[in-house]
Amino acid sequence: MTIKRLLAVFACAGLLAPQAWAAEKIEFWTFSMKPKFTPYFNAVVARYEAQNPDVRIEWIDFPWDVIQTKLVTRIVAGTPPALVSLNVPWADEFARDGLLTPVDGLIAPARASYIPSALEDLRFKGRTYGFPMYSNVAVIAFNTDIFKQAGLTRGPASLDEQLAFARQIAQRTGKAGIAPALSKIDGLFMQQGLAVITDNRAVFNSPQHVALVQKLADTYKVGGLLKESLFAEDNFPAVIDAYKGGRLGMLLAPPTAMQRIRGDAKDIYAITDVAPAPLGPTGIADGGWLVHFAIPKGVPARLLPSVGKFARFLTNDANQLEFARQASVFPTTVKAAADPFFLSTPQNAGAAEKAVAAGALSMGHSRTLYVAGIDDYDELRRSLVKAVEAGVTGKQDVKQALDQAVAIWNRKLATLPRH
């Protein structure tokens, strides 16, 4: 019986729920930062705690495919973290559902220090919902050998030129010219200034849209587009492999990709040159993907000023600069983005350094491109991508395919509640 009693006491121990701290505790979440950036974040936390002795900061990192669920369960439980790292589409959805706290008041003291385009990404219905942390932007890397063979001397300056160059490369060298991520065709449309949805109706079967897809189809027909994984959800591994193998003329990728090429394919790296990615008619650069810190709903109001102070610290110029240097991404504060680290290229700059400089030039134009405001958006995107695939590969007439997809979208959009 004594053993049973012991076990019973032991079992009851499990009943004690964690007690809430009386002192101020701020819990902030990031995703995919451990283990590489553990020293960085630990240092940031230590610095802040040293300057603010009455605050305790707790840092938790999650894999990115898990953080959404964890956030949701904690919101349901009524104990959300004070700050959580999100990307823009997630933030859009949570904000629409009323699960984020607007931060206009808290970000006000530091508002001017952030890059305006980053703040724009975080504006939903006129209110700001996050503290920008870092973003990215694409650059164009091109294989100078292939270019020489094809008779090209400089990087492309627009999407049309990209496609034209690709066709030329295919015709003169037999290799593929470019590998756009057509599973993100909605982003491509938007970058080129072609809206995907207007007034809650799908409009991507207009003559301009059809013309764009037709150009893609024409390039595909002559072998200008890399066929592998062209429509896959994530075509990046196949694309970078092809570029490293010398089978692809142009690569549209964030500057970190250059480091991978340098590590895995030195010969190709040596003949790679870099140019800023062409801005579309909208002046938006490709490859923007902002990550920021948001405040979930349910954080006690009395804690907010303290949370805001920490958030501003977390995303200030110095910290953003340090993080961006370590992570090979771009900061979202004006001062940090203009730092010589990004803008100056050393004497014998290889593609990696040039890429960073090229990217920095484009940062001011970087926006996260996505279609906002629609629940279950992936389902719609799937029908659009399938239609574009049919059109580009020649299986179906482009206009027909797009018309069908538009019909599917409008049917679904008509049933959605308007936000």
Added chain:
Amino acid sequence: MKLAHRHTLQAWLFLAPALLLLAAFSFWPVGYGSVLAFTDYSLIRETRFVGLDNFRYIFNNEMFVSGLKNSLMFLLMVPFVQVGAIVLAVLVNNRLPGIRLFRAAFYVPVVTTVSVVGIMWGFMFHEQGALNYVMLTLKLVNAPVGWLTNDSLALFAVMFVTLWRGLGWYMVMYLAALQSIPSDMQEAAMLDGANRWQRFWKITVPMLRPTIMLCSILSVLAALKAYQEVDVLTQGGPMNSTFTALYYAYDQGLKHLKLPRALAASFVVSLFCIGIALLCLRYLKPKHR
């Protein structure tokens, strides 16, 4: 009369904790969940009754509808699982040296946690993984296949993993049943000149009938409720092709906090499960005391 019920108070005291927990966590969710499926349950606003709105939404939603279809596809696996398990059970129902090792080998997938199963099969299904190597060497395909990245194949990959995990469990059930078949019937049949095949079909299978019924029902219910393997292998991708009805509930409820839809989806799954179970109980009448 009184004597027969004199233990009533004590019996109920003994039963109380267990019954309370069952009430709270097995019965209450079914009832409350069913009611909530007809509301717009939200953490922020007051809950209102909305009738069939949630159901209208999910049945118009491609993710849920294809998820439901996929769950029904999982049902296709049931005969394979049962036949495979019976075959395995027959193969290991002997005293050959080392047979216990084989039994263990077949059962090991069952006792492996699903997260690890997901990781390991993620490796196997990788484009440069072992499975593709075998397929390429045997010249069954010309190029590496994206088992988990191709939206026409991913569902079958997930189904295969579910089968891999489940075979051993049913094998053990059938093995237990086989071992409880009295051997005298087999011996009598042998004396009568029946060969192995005849013995199998005329004696073994009929004696296995109750187990086959039980296992088939369990298998059908498990197929309808499949969602854990989806979570660890593909998270519903690529392009939402591996959603199942219950995974939709999990995804909508716990990733996007769209609880009303998630509850409606679970309600649909519950209906299917309870319906099938009741049908089976009525028509098959297994021997319960």
Added chain:
Amino acid sequence: MKTRSRPLKTRLQILGHYAVLCAIAVVCVFPFWWTLVTAISTQGNIFAFPPTFWPKAPSFENFIEVFHAIPIWSFFKNSVLIAVLTVFWKLLLCSLAAYPLARLKFRGRKLVFGLILATLVLPSEVNFLVNFITITQMSLVDTYTGVILPNVVTAVAILLLKQAFEEVPQDLIDAARVDGASEWVIFSRIMLPLITPWLATVGILTAVESWNEYIWPSIVMSKPDEFPLSVGVLYLRGTFGSSTRVIAAGTLITIVPTLLAFLFTQRFFMRGMDGAVK
């Protein structure tokens, strides 16, 4: 059995039998073998064509790396704690419930028995949403109580233990009653000790089930340091997306206890199945 006196045909049959068994065993076991090889090797391209079937440059450094990368020791302790608590409470509560059903006559017996059988029919996986809401309302999120409570009483356990109790000879109970012992005394001093083998069976099955549980703990717990092993190991995949060897090592650390427990207690599993079939 004298092998030598067997005719060739039977020998071939036996060989064929083994061949089929081996083929299926390979499919069942190969993923584990590959993971082991990958975890132990330190050289070579993981996804090389052809894949390495044998360790190259074996060492334990990947395993050590796992300990540095994630708090796997915490995960392990958490899993043990949850398993111990689950087994204790499950055995206690389910045996308490099984005893009256097996041995006592009381009003409402048929009703209770029917209710318990009914839970077998209810789709329990579907309940996770409402159970989560219930757990949050009880403030049990992020506690192990919240993890254990919904699954601690199951119909299968009650039925198995009921069967166990029914095998105890009635005269022992009658004698004790004549002596004036209360039901609680009969239960704890006589019945429980007599069904120890069954308690062990249910205990081991429960321990393994609890160790392997993934979805529910991942919903209830949100602090990584408090995850059990089955949830924490996925943390590895997210953190180390590119280091397959470390992930493989972590995976092995997770499953080795279960495999060992299983190999040593095989008969309990098989016996549990026997009971369930009946």
